[in-house]
Amino acid sequence: MRIPKEFFEGVKVKEIMNTDIVMVTPYHDMKSIQEIMRIKRIDGVPVVNDLGKIIGLVTVENVISALASGDLKSPCEKYMVRNPKYLDPEDNLYTALKLFRQYRFGRFPVVNNEGEVLGILSTKDIVLKLLAIEEKEVKIEKKSELEPLILEYPVLGGDFVSAGIASSTVKKVLQQLGVEPSIIRRVAIITYEAEMNIVIHAYRGVLKVFLTPEIIEIIAEDEGPGISDIELAMQPGYSTAPDNIREMGFGAGMGLPNIKNCSDELRIESIVGKGTKVISKIYLDKK
Amino acid sequence: MKSKEIAQILNFQVISSPNGDVDIKYGIVCDLLSFVMAHALEDSIWLTIQTHLNTIAVAVLTGIRSIVFVSGQKPNEETIKKAIEEKINLYVTEKSAFEIAGELYKLGIRGEEKRL
Numbered sequence: 001m002r003i004p005k006e007f008f009e010g011v012k013v014k015e016i017m018n019t020d021i022v023m024v025t026p027y028h029d030m031k032s033i034q035e036i037m038r039i040k041r042i043d044g045v046p047v048v049n050d051l052g053k054i055i056g057l058v059t060v061e062n063v064i065s066a067l068a069s070g071d072l073k074s075p076c077e078k079y080m081v082r083n084p085k086y087l088d089p090e091d092n093l094y095t096a097l098k099l100f101r102q103y104r105f106g107r108f109p110v111v112n113n114e115g116e117v118l119g120i121l122s123t124k125d126i127v128l129k130l131l132a133i134e135e136k137e138v139k140i141e142k143k144s145e146l147e148p149l150i151l152e153y154p155v156l157g158g159d160f161v162s163a164g165i166a167s168s169t170v171k172k173v174l175q176q177l178g179v180e181p182s183i184i185r186r187v188a189i190i191t192y193e194a195e196m197n198i199v200i201h202a203y204r205g206v207l208k209v210f211l212t213p214e215i216i217e218i219i220a221e222d223e224g225p226g227i228s229d230i231e232l233a234m235q236p237g238y239s240t241a242p243d244n245i246r247e248m249g250f251g252a253g254m255g256l257p258n259i260k261n262c263s264d265e266l267r268i269e270s271i272v273g274k275g276t277k278v279i280s281k282i283y284l285d286k287k
Numbered sequence: 288m289k290s291k292e293i294a295q296i297l298n299f300q301v302i303s304s305p306n307g308d309v310d311i312k313y314g315i316v317c318d319l320l321s322f323v324m325a326h327a328l329e330d331s332i333w334l335t336i337q338t339h340l341n342t343i344a345v346a347v348l349t350g351i352r353s354i355v356f357v358s359g360q361k362p363n364e365e366t367i368k369k370a371i372e373e374k375i376n377l378y379v380t381e382k383s384a385f386e387i388a389g390e391l392y393k394l395g396i397r398g399e400e401k402r403l
Binding site: 188258 | 319320324325329335337340341342349365373
């Protein structure tokens with residue numbers, strides 16, 4: 001990724017500086033400043049006088065010096081950086097980066113015309129800002145690039161010869177798209193069982209799979225006898241399949257429970273004498 | 288162990304062997320297709336008496352590489368044709384599923400059910 005200079009010039013220091021800062025007076029001892037740094041996870045603490053104007057900056061390097069001398073009880077005045085270089089809140093990021101390069105400091109206080117400290121800009125704040133841009137770019141790319149992919153297959157009731165072809169095709173497409181194997185497996189089970197339900201019980205139907213980066217939605221809709229008691233049909237072992245179909249290894253009352261186990265969300269709509277619609281969702285961003 | 292090696296050692300009649308070199312890691316014995324769908328692992332060998340075409344779909348969807356039709360069950364032409372197309376190895380044996388499962392276990396093949 002190459003970031004143009006114009007981008008850095010368009011960002012003001014005051015927009016990305018850390019304003020959650022702690023200021024100390026010259027009489028604060030180094031020990032308490034060390035604690036402030038640890039708890040607030042900061043590496044620079046501005047030192048102000050009684051009028052609230054900046055007179056120095058205690059950095060993590062200063063704390064180390066005091067620590068090395070076994071002198072953490074001394075007032076920070078002894079170790080702080082006096083008259084530190086600072087940034088103006090209206091400075092842009094490009095100016096700031098030049099200052100970082102020139103002095104090789106890890107952070108600069110941000111000070112207004114009255115000498116009051118408004119915040120601190122550290123290299124960490126800049127890195128986080130850049131990461132935010134990167135994430136934004138990726139999100140936009142994903143949305144524009146990937147429209148929902150729709151797979152659609154007709155399924156014929158009683159057609160045991162073609163049964164399973166639709167779900168096999170779905171599996172192959174997902175493999176080509178590089179979908180995670182564990183997700184593919186769940187989709188395979190859902191599509192297979194939904195497809196077989198249409199073959200076994202209905203006259204005809206359609207198996208549809210909608211794929212987006214966030215979700216896979218499987219819809220199996222059929223014209224058929226419908227389900228009079230969905231709750232009962234969901235129970236493992238319950239089946240209305242005729243004997244000749246059971247002999248083939250179907251109709252064990254495992255179809256809908258299998259679908260349910262593999263779905264993050266499952267909805268079944270059915271009208272007796274008209275047909276059934278099974279809507280199953282799998283979320284992809286869920287880790 | 289390679290599928291074709293298993294077939295040779297256990298004296299299976301080879302019906303189709305489009306992917307004989309595939310490494311078989313697990314085994315499953317079941318005639319209920321939905322159960323196999325839910326529990327079979329990738330790279331499995333499957334012992335069943337179901338010979339119809341839909342067994343191939345189940346194999347493709349679960350990653351079963353080889354099917355052994357036990358107790359002398361024979362697949363029809365459609366099933367064989369589809370198996371070759373989908374690169375699923377098909378074998379027939381006169382022995383029962385129980386006998387073959389025992390032999391496979393001795394060869395180091397283990398059954399591990401998929402927990403969903």
